[in-house]
Amino acid sequence: MLIDYHLHTVYSHHAVGTIDDYLRRAKELGIQEVCFTEHISRQYLSEELKRQLPYTWMREEELELYLRDVKDAGERTSLNVRVGLETDYFAGFEQELGRFLASLPVDYVLGVVHLLPMYGFRYVMDVKDEPVRFLLTYFDYVRKAVESGLFDSMAHINLGWQAVPWPEGADGQLVEDALSAVVASARKQDMCLEVNTRAFNFEGCGTREAYERFLRLIADYGVPITLGSDAHNPKEVGRNYPEALRTLAYYGIKEAAAFVQRQRHMVPLAAVVVR
Numbered sequence: 394m395l396i397d398y399h400l401h402t403v404y405s406h407h408a409v410g411t412i413d414d415y416l417r418r419a420k421e422l423g424i425q426e427v428c429f430t431e432h433i434s435r436q437y438l439s440e441e442l443k444r445q446l447p448y449t450w451m452r453e454e455e456l457e458l459y460l461r462d463v464k465d466a467g468e469r470t471s472l473n474v475r476v477g478l479e480t481d482y483f484a485g486f487e488q489e490l491g492r493f494l495a496s497l498p499v500d501y502v503l504g505v506v507h508l509l510p511m512y513g514f515r516y517v518m519d520v521k522d523e524p525v526r527f528l529l530t531y532f533d534y535v536r537k538a539v540e541s542g543l544f545d546s547m548a549h550i551n552l553g554w555q556a557v558p559w560p561e562g563a564d565g566q567l568v569e570d571a572l573s574a575v576v577a578s579a580r581k582q583d584m585c586l587e588v589n590t591r592a593f594n595f596e597g598c599g600t601r602e603a604y605e606r607f608l609r610l611i612a613d614y615g616v617p618i619t620l621g622s623d624a625h626n627p628k629e630v631g632r633n634y635p636e637a638l639r640t641l642a643y644y645g646i647k648e649a650a651a652f653v654q655r656q657r658h659m660v661p662l663a664a665v666v667v668r
């Protein structure tokens with residue numbers, strides 16, 4: 394089965410394409426199930442914190458419309474259509490976020506660390522710092538997000554090692570131990586980690602070696618994955634799937650998680666894909 398659990402639409406204000414445009418493309422590619430994961434609006438945060446964040450993304454008043462639009466689109470197509478949110482983790486707002494998420498009719502909540510408070514809420518990929526210090530800080534914050542238990546999966550952890558080069562020698566091992574602690578916590582929480590296929594573009598300092606290190610840890614700890622393209626344009630649905638699926642198969646990862654009303658079930662991944 395083919396699924397894509399990370400899609401953005403015009404609701405992001407930095408992506409193009411309507412929900413129907415994405416569904417059309419998914420169908421062309423033979424993808425049977427999709428989940429839209431619009432950036433959550435941040436009405437659960439304090440005014441003070443909101444003022445410090447560099448991006449607005451989906452607006453507060455659009456959330457209800459988005460949820461309804463996805464639901465309605467699902468009724469017009471033969472595809473399985475799920476509704477989700479890509480939700481920034483901010484330490485200190487766990488209770489507020491938990492209450493907010495519990496009030497929403499969503500299938501899937503994808504947690505994410507895009508903005509780090511200790512770096513003035515700068516976007517991860519734009520932080521300039523010494524690589525070891527940066528990666529330990531980033532992985533530590535991601536681990537806290539995992540331990541919050543608020544999310545079904547954590548999105549694109551690869552942003553960390555795309556922002557700075559993976560250190561050599563003993564420092565490299567230190568960083569790998571920190572990544573390993575994130576994967577171990579996911580195992581303990583019984584939650585997923587995302588294989589975001591945009592990672593196979595190897596942007597910034599990203600390398601195949603670093604990504605395979607991550608996949609090896611996932612396989613070793615037996616952490617379930619979610620799979621998504623992070624499409625911001627209908628053309629990006631299922632991006633890099635042939636390469637990603639081949640690599641997953643190499644590491645013995647044969648299933649991905651799917652969600653209905655935040656209940657997880659595993660689906661077998663297709664071996665060959667995408668026309």
Ligand SMILES: [Zn+2]
Pocket residue numbers: 479505507548549
């Ligand atoms: Zn993201």
Ligand SMILES: [Zn+2]
Pocket residue numbers: 399401430479623
């Ligand atoms: Zn995204």
